[in-house]
Amino acid sequence: MGVRAAGPDSAAVKAGHREYLFPCVTPYYADPVVVVRGLGLKVWDADGREYLDFFSGILTTAVGHCHPEVVERVQEQLATLGHSSTLYLTEAQVELARRLAEIAPGRLRQSFFTNSGTEAIETAIILACMYTGRTEIIALRYGYSGRSILASNLTAHSAWRPLPTTVPGIKHALSPYPYRCPFRSPCDDTCVDAFANDLEELIVTTTNGKPAAFIAETIQGVGGYIVPPPGYFQRMAEIVHRYGGLFICDEVQAGFGRTGEHWFGIEHWGVEPDIMVMAKGIASGFPVGATITRPEIAAAWTTKTISTFGGNPVSMAAGIATNEVMVRENVPARAAARGKQLRTGLDELGRRYGWIGDVRGMGLMQALEIVEDKQSKTPNPKKAKGLLETAKDEGLLIGLGGLNGHVIRLGPSLLVTEEETADALARMSRACTNVDRS
Ligand SMILES: Cc1ncc(COP(=O)(O)O)c(C=O)c1O
Secondary structure: OOOOOOOOOHHHHHHHHHHHOOOOOOOOOOOOOOEEEEEEOEEEEOOOOEEEEOOHHHHOOOOOEOOHHHHHHHHHHHHHOOOOOOOOOOHHHHHHHHHHHHHOOOOOOEEEEEOOHHHHHHHHHHHHHHHHOOOEEEEEOOOOOOOOHHHHHHOOOHHHOOOOOOOOOEEEEOOOOHHHOOOOOOOOOOHHHHHHHHHHHHHHHHOOOOEEEEEEEOOEOOOOOEOOOOOHHHHHHHHHHHOOOEEEEEOOOOOOOOOOOOOOHHHHHOOOOOEEEEOHHHHOOOOOEEEEEOHHHHOOOOOOOOOOOOOOHHHHHHHHHHHHHHHHOOHHHHHHHHHHHHHHHHHHHHHHOOOEEEEEEEOOEEEEEEEOOOOOOOEOHHHHHHHHHHHHHOOEEOEEEOOOOOEEEEOOOOOOOHHHHHHHHHHHHHHHHHHHHO
16 A cells, blocks of 8 residues: 655654644654554655554554554544533443453453543542542552653652652552562562562551552553563552552553453453553554443442543544454454564574663563663663664664663554564564664
């Protein structure tokens, strides 16, 4: 398929971006990419250059760009009913909620729709406080929860916190970060006891002993795809429950089959959260956030609330079409297979280069932690940024993360093929060779 002949003038878009948008809306790359079109794993820029997209607009185009079934369903819905608000019922909202209940773990059954992960987090926290009648929240260091005042206070990456602490009652436990484990090197299953002790001590010493909730991403995404050790969530959930709080699981990045084998990352640990938060891949690019919980918890929200655009029929249609494709294509199994292929290739790069300190992740959520050298493990953001640029030179879009922006993150569409995965690995390999020389 050809590229649109008359695209925007990329220089004008870049100048307009500088002039009319907040400077904090910072794009990747010294020379930012002006995207004009996407299809599957491919995107094209305003100058007609083609890229293989292995970051999916931050793990969001879950069934690829402009999937024909999503496009068709959205067009149909937009031409029929484009907006309703939550004052009226729509079949689309009920249908997406029903589908989420079908794939969510355990007894999670009732959803509240918003427009972003941030809002879904806010919903989860307020709900946990209303249900428990408590206000103290435990989050994790290296965690990312979004950009509102509450979500940025839950976030424990200083670079993503625009204000000093402004929301009281939030405490941060140690991150289960095996590569930089505070207890043992290499980190092993016994460290779970130490992380559990830290949580319990945090509750006992810094709170009134009555937490409303413990919130955690199953894999810390912005943190650089930090995967907690086996047994971790079982222990953490047990402790927060013992102190009468809820376990809120953030599946904004790890949900919808991305980690392979299961629909949600937390299922790898066999734990049923009390509240689960979803966004990003849920509608393959449409703005949808969802908070799902058990009916008795949902019932605790007794005051009025409204989300004008939450449950918008067009966004719901995108979510339904995305879900249909995901179920039919069995994306958890696909992500497991392609994830294994991707990991094998990345492991090889990890063995080849001294500046790749750690290769980690699950399924199609794989990362490289870039360091000065394997011995010192000193973060090397300059090299990571260099790799981002050399990958772009190879026509490959990838992402950054980690506390210092020193972790390379990959997260392609869950429909990525074997050939596309091999192609991405070949491009990554050339990008690594080039950055190694620089
Ligand atoms: C784990 C996690 N939670 C919440 C959010 C916030 O989502 P949004 O950017 O849609 O508000 C993000 C965004 O990156 C995220 O990665």
